Amino acid sequence: MLGFVIQRLIQASxxxxxxxxxxxVGVYAIGNPIEIIIPPEATQEIREATIRSLGLDLPLWKQYFIFVGNLTEGDFGRSFIYNLPVLELILGRLPATLELVLISVISATVGGVVLGIYAGYRPDSIIAKTIMAVSVLGFSVPSFWVGLILILTFAVNLGWLPAGGRGETVSLFGVQWSFLTFDGLSHIVLPALNLAFFKLAMMIRLARAGTRETMLTDTIKFARAAGISEGRILRRHLLKLISIPIITVFGLELGSTLAFAVVTETIFSWPGVGKLIIDSIAVLDRPVMVAYLILTALLFVLINLTVDLVFAFIDPRIRAKGA
Known part of the structure; x- marks a missing residue:
């Protein structure tokens, strides 16, 4: 097991x-932030002083090694626009994105697995066909269109839910959370539904396919022949057999949703990290852009590493193969 972990850590590094x-290299090849930071009427002396203070006069390779050196000390630099440490800026927006993503992905996973198992267990029923029709719809419509329809229906026409913002928050362990208040929870419903719709469709189809395949295996046939109840077969055997692909998709979707909740946060004016990166791109705030992308890559690597370790714990064959 130790060799498996070391191998995965080397690959992650x-x-x-x-x-x-x-x-x-990709971010620093985009535009010139000086044209946005400094007004056109500024003198040449002011422009040169600003360029030197930001380190933009150095060769790109030297800027990179300075960045890596600071990174090892936990310093992602300072924002050109906000004049704040980048890590502080991102961490200040992270709780909003984190609670939105966790609520949407967990609810989509739980609901999708339950509905998918039912659709695979009773494939000819009207309910199962309705579930699969909803999953097809989830794959077919873009998330920005779903978000606009949700706002138009529940915020504009019915007036049941707010169209944007985070609402009232309360502090827990020094962090502001909105899901702990009724007003904050009402604000999170629509963006969470928008984020969860595609994930729900994916989990339904994944769980249904796994259920249909697993119900034909000898394991299920022997369990039925032994007189084990259908409920216990579903809980003890079916869920275990389809758990690996579900865990894989859950991990990948959690990482991708955290990284790319940009559209939803923009549509619903949700003050999270996705909204921050969109604003930073508009003003070419390079330190924020670089830090966001580096942290996103780190997030995916950590999630994949965690998924690999969970696989190795569940299935010793994977651990033996990677050793």
């Missing part, structure tokens, strides 16, 4: 090293 180079 190489991926992060490669991503840091790609992200840094």
């Amino acid at each position: 190489l991926v992060m090293a490669a991503m840091s180079v790609i992200v840094f």
Whole structure:
């Protein structure tokens, strides 16, 4: 097991090293932030002083090594626009994104697995066909369109829920959370539904396919022949057999949703990290852009590493193969 963990850690380190180079070069090849930071009427002396203070006069390779050196000390630099430490800026927005993503992904996973198992267990029923029709709809419509329809229906026409913002928050362990208040919870419903719709459709189809395949295996046939109840077969055997693909998709979707909840946060004016990165791109705030992409890559690497370790714990064959 130790050799398996070391091998995965080495792979994760190489991926992060490669991503840091790609992200840094890619971001610094986009535009010139000086044209946005400094007004056109500024003198040449002011422009040169600002460029030197931001370190933009150095060669790109030297800027990269300075960035990596600061990164090892936990310093992501300072925002050009907000004049705040980038890590502080991102961490200040992270709780809003985190609670939105966790609520949407967990609810979509739980609901999708339950509905998918039912659709696979009773494939010819009207309810199962309705569930599959909803899953097809979830794959077919873009998230921005779903968000606009949700706002138009529940906020504009019915007036049941707010159209945007985070609402009232309360402090827990020094962090502001909105799901702990009724007003905050009412604000999170629509963006969470928008984020969860595609994930729900994916989990339904994944769980249904796994259920249909597993119900035909000898394991289920022997369990039925032994007189084990259908409920116990579903809980003890079916869920275990379809758990690996579900865990894989859950991990990947959690990471991708955290990283790319940009559309939903923009549509619903949700003050999270996604909204921050959109604003930073508009003003070419390079330190924020680089830090966001590096942290996103790190997030995916950590989630994949965690999923690999969970696989190895569940299935010793995977651990033996990676050793």
